[in-house]
Amino acid sequence: MVIYQKMFKKLSIKNRIALIYSFSFTVILGLIFGVLFFVVKNGVNQVMYETLNEEINSHVNFVLHEPIFKSYVPEREWEEVEHTDLALNPVFIAIYDNDFNLVEHSPNLVDPKFQWKKNQAENTPYYTEVNSIKMLMSQAQLIHHGEKVGYVIVALSTKHNQLALEYLETSLMFIFPIAVLLIFIVARYSASNSIRPVFKIIDTAQKITETNLNERIPLPKNKDELFQLSKTINDLLDRLELQIIKAKQFSADASHELRTPLSIIKGTLEVLIRRERKQEEYQDKIQYTLQQVDRLYQLVEQFLLLSRTENNSIKIFKSTFDLKEEITNCLVRFDFLIKEKSIKIVLEGLQPMLANNSKEYLGIIIDNILSNAIKYTPIHGSIIISCYLKNNKYHIVFQDNGKGIQPEFLKELHERHFRVLDEKSHDISGYGLGLNIAYKLAQLCNALISIQSTKEKGTEVTLTIDSFTD
Template sequence: MTKFFSFSFKNRIAFNYIISGAFLIAIVFLFIYNIVKFSVNQHINEAIQEELYKHLDDVSTDSNETYLIHVDQWRAREHNSISVNPVFVEFYDNNKQLIDKSPNLKNSNLKLLSDEQNNLFIDAVLNEIPVRQLQTVIRNNNKVVGYLVVAMSMEDFEIVQILKNILIVIFPLILIALFFIARFFAGRSILPVKTIIDTSSQITRDNLQMRIPLPPNKDELYALSQNINNLLDRIEDAIDREKQFTSDASHELRTPLAIIKGTMEVLIRKPRNQYEYEEKINFCISEVDRLNKMVDQLLLLARFENQKQNINNESIYLNALLLDQLTRFSEKIATKKITINSDFSSDFYINSDAYLVSIIVGNLISNAIKYTNNFGEISIILSQNNEILSFTIIDNGIGISQTDLEKVFHSFYRADSLNHTTIKGTGLGLSIVKRLCELLNITISIESELNVGTIINLSFPLAKLK
């Protein structure tokens, strides 16, 4: 049953169009039919009633309640001839006995009806010809002395039946014509859809450069094509980032493994003293630690990329969170003799996920410490502007060039790493920060100048205290 009604999109449009068209046409046809039917009925009824009044004027009664019918007037009205709409007349006495009738009835008689049907239009048959008759009583001094029956042929009513037959015949013909017209215009209307289908069928994972041509009219199909193109842009960008991420990850993972393997091979080539063994083993341990850290960050980034992290919404005392992170890195700060300037003018609260915010803040402080020279300065500022709370961290470290600034949030990207080989890192920290900021609806911006320093700003919606 489903397959039987499984029309194409073009035919469904045409089918829906003729369904609505059929409803409207049926209403119009019914309106026309009923108007014509009412008009013809009204015309026949008025004609019969007019004849009735005329013949009532031709009848009078004497003192003995005897009919006096003006025969000359009958003849003048040509009741003895057959016309297009002949009028038939009969007179009855108060005993319902026929007294006189119009000559055109000849050997036929109209049917005298019961008194309950007086002054009502009644459809009847005369010699198998449909007629409509009207009867009324003839009174003399408020006493019934007879009956007058007037009938008229219903030939005019055949027009109504003819109209009905015509409408019934042309109704399906009009619907069939409308279907093909609607199908033609529907086919032209969905040409852009066919273009979308044809183009989409040619787009594959290895051929994401193709885009759907935009229709000339900026209508719904234009918006659809544009949205599909935007979706393809995002998919292409995601696949490119996935390829780059896979390439960089495999490279970054192979490097420490190769170093560890090379160190071990060198170590077993000949006997070594205890100091050399300890030195090489400690070096391998440091590389393993770096590898573990990289794997942890990769797993963390992958979890956020898949959006499988359940985000909590809790009130966070940001001042305390920052102090905890500074305490965590206190040993590194002391080693590099870095001065920390913190400006907390008041207590600040935000509504967010405390664990994820601590990762963001921890990575930013770690980077600031890592890229700040010995005896440098780091400033941490919390401020409020309307309903926005700003966290700003400023360092006077090595800075980032403008060409590298746009890439710092890419996975495994490390700006000018060849000139700073002593600074260890995986290039994943800012990627994680960027992803977490997107998940938590935190706005992040970065400004930097080479050999001057870097400014990173986070904007949080301010928590409303209860």
């Protein structure tokens, strides 16, 4: 048994399916053939029993109901076909008197040597052999008005019926292996067609590499389990492709953005070691290097935050805080840059605003929006920060009087590394990550960022946040 199991496991899946189907259908077919043969055999025997009982009862009833006993058989009885023919369903009859002397017999009974069996019940069919021929026989006493007048023995030859059953058995035995073979062929063909999408899955999986991620499994026409499997794998490949693209993009972005400050730091240090310099020059170069290190640190922090937002690994911890205080703290953090460009900050409608949200991430959003406004506001320009409450939502508006943005670029502002580069913004430093991070964090915080801009007049960024209500 273990050997067969090992052999079965070594077969291909379509052969295993075909064998299972074939075995199941073979068992069912065997049962059907067996039941068919049993039903036919019993039907044939039942017909013989009924014929035998009908024949013997007709003779018994004839003698029993005859007014005056004159004959053992009705007139013209022996002229019936079943009593004269030997080829087709012959019925043999022998009638004896009380002394068991033969007095009547059917014409087809050439050698009337039927024996009365004393131990055999009357009107009960039994099998016996006469001259090497198997017979189904029955016997009964002939009674006339309560007086026994003789005996009747009726016999049917089972030869033709037996031959018919043998032909049927031979036919079934011949058809059975052919049917099993055909079942196996059909089952194997059906199994091959059924698992064809599996081979397509295998072929597609073998074609997929890191440089060829666009291969997909052709979906079957029938929306069955294999369709669901193929679609699920295609969806999985879509997600994997997206993650790999994100990983490549992140790697490319990081290498691209980190290269510039690292090159500056490397170049500055190489300049320092070329020759002896004054103390002031060392301090100046070291200070410049530290600024680049700070730039690197901020850049790495932004990349890490961006990676966490894209991988959905950020957890939002809500707390109740005052948005006015957060805006004030943000202005304090950017006070140096604001004073450096002599930017005028105008606050309109700023009042205590309670929000139940992530204080940390809303602070980052406000920082990135204000940072962009400061970058693109000219020297001696102005930034207006206004706040108002509408429909249980706080609307915080940051409006600068910078160069503005062309309408065709507005939809791309939240894309990573997108920057409007022209002759007026070429010297403005940045990584193109701030608004991308702000948009992603806003989605997590259930906030909304909308931007309106007019070329040469300025840009207006509105941050909409749910208000806190008890």
